[in-house]
Amino acid sequence: MPPPGRYPQVAMVGGGQLARMTHQAAIALGQRLRVLAADADEPAAQVSPDVVIGSHTDLDALRRVAAGATVLTFDHEHVSGELLEKLIAEGVNVAPPPAALLHAQDKLVMRRKLAALGAPIPRFIAIEGPEDVAAVDDFAALTGGPMVIKAARGGYDGRGVSIVDDAAQARAAVADYLAAGVAVLAEERVSMRRELSALVARSPFGQGAAWPVVETVQEDGICVTVIAPAPDLSDESAAVAQHLALRLADELGVVGVLAVELFETMDGELLVNELAMRPHNSGHWTMDGAATSQFEQHLRAVLDYPLGDTSPVVPVTVMANVLGAPEPPAMTMDERLHHLFARYPDARVHLYGKDERPGRKIGHINLLGDASTASAKLRERAESAAHWLSHGEWSDGWNPHE
């Protein structure tokens, strides 16, 4: 098949839903996305004709997907810096560059860099070997006890994170990671009101653009709901979060989308929790609720196009993730979709073409509100719709036949 040729060719490592939705955005720009997928049934591989099958740990597979591409980018952060440096030496344009990406790959590197930049973060200590374990006691005494123990590398969606109450629990959790050869950081457990996300994009030219700051609702470490913009966040706090995210994108040399996940403490302080350098779950609302979606913006950024308008289209948008139910529903997904559309004709459904497994992200739903919409009500509707789609049952007991 001849390549489109007339337009830039973006190659993306990873064939998941982020690549799938980036392909949708690429189509509008006259392009098509080339993806490196582990197999032909991955979400993006199902819908793009330009698929390289292979592993992101295989230099040769990376070379094949990058061959002739304008730029190589990512739908996850798992490609090693070493491999990327080899590709760069061979002339591949990698965005974000590995020196930036490292901060989304290694939480210890990220925390130390943020500390050096004076960015607000929870207090932490690094535990890189048995000799560091004793410091846990002093840290517990200093911070009061409750801690979050995080593997420096390899965790996502709540994995690689342990919540502990005291120094003894902390030492036990740390020992497990160290035994596996993984460095650890121990953070104070912040008393927080909620979690926020500041999503920005940055181009190689240095242009930055920030979407409205959103509230993210997590369950078991997985994002389940996003409310855009974050309700009752002061303009001042929102501006602080946006400026922080733009500054980090610049200081770290990010190219593409950067999500800065934040804790809002009980006294209104904002602390950086995590960084992601790719389109992010907290930005799925932009597909329907913003002038430019995060997927188009990521393409624009890595191609060094001028960035798009990040204004919201409506006063409030809620995104609810569709997570695989514990038990397979009696109805097929097709039947559930019929009922969903009947009850919620305004639901913007985004499905990833994945098999359903408990807790797996298989899609999301966006609902848009107007000036008269209470965001709590919109959230209720979005969560009800997402719950129906995964479980085949209405969480509010709704029965159209009653």
Added chain:
Amino acid sequence: MPPPGRYPQVAMVGGGQLARMTHQAAIALGQRLRVLAADADEPAAQVSPDVVIGSHTDLDALRRVAAGATVLTFDHEHVSGELLEKLIAEGVNVAPPPAALLHAQDKLVMRRKLAALGAPIPRFIAIEGPEDVAAVDDFAALTGGPMVIKAARGGYDGRGVSIVDDAAQARAAVADYLAAGVAVLAEERVSMRRELSALVARSPFGQGAAWPVVETVQEDGICVTVIAPAPDLSDESAAVAQHLALRLADELGVVGVLAVELFETMDGELLVNELAMRPHNSGHWTMDGAATSQFEQHLRAVLDYPLGDTSPVVPVTVMANVLGAPEPPAMTMDERLHHLFARYPDARVHLYGKDERPGRKIGHINLLGDASTASAKLRERAESAAHWLSHGEWSDGWNPHE
């Protein structure tokens, strides 16, 4: 490659931009679109992995694209009813059905049916052979002279249509068509204020949904701009147009999207001009400006899903087509996109991956306005953006370096 399987499989005859944008919509519904394309470089074939190469006039190619599909639908109206009836006899689910589609294929059948239904249409006569030509004189005397001569079959985008001033010119135009074996209709040339389009969708279940009525601006028979909703159209007239379109969808047994192109006469009367039974240029604004895009709605309709909300997301949306310039621009499309994005960060660009040729539809741009936006100003911006993208020159002489 394994088919997604878990979701319905829609097959579309035609690999043009309408199929390309339908594939984008299919991705969100967990699906991918299978297309019958003439070659692998057609707009939809570039971006979907499920492509059958072949002709829509070849029964075997139609069988291959329909094999195993939930439903077979169209991005154009050129498939003969005979072939479709054969497919139906073999068990293929065809939407819209050929008995409906005929009214978008044959203007004479359409006009007679609309007359029988009492729908408002321009006065016309049918000229199916040399024996009918004499009637042109009486018709000219009755209507005053100026006429539109239309080939009953085969015309689109202004082709197959001749504008004539009197009976003598009409006879000459008619003779050309009859010599080519094409039946003709002669219509009175309506004194009109503007053209409108009423876009609706209908499902096999019988559900109908209407988007706001839009104004369409034509140049040389090609749609260049769409303003949604139509400015200064009374609520009453809009409702009349929507009800008419919904009634026609029902009476004709349409399944999918139906565009009813209308003339608004100088005294405010609405007359049906053309019908199209597929996503339509006058509905491209819905991709960004409506709760449900025409492409998703077409999929929902042909799959008999409940239809989506057709509300506009913002008070006004303008769509401007990007038509190939008479001379190739000095800048590449990629360079033009850079400049476009720099000047109009809010432009929603949709490119079709086509080679540029004079007058060819190669993309479109949507701009959204809010309550404070004058639609005339938005139209000016959209047309300026589209002109830039095709010509590489700013129609208003804008120079960022001045």
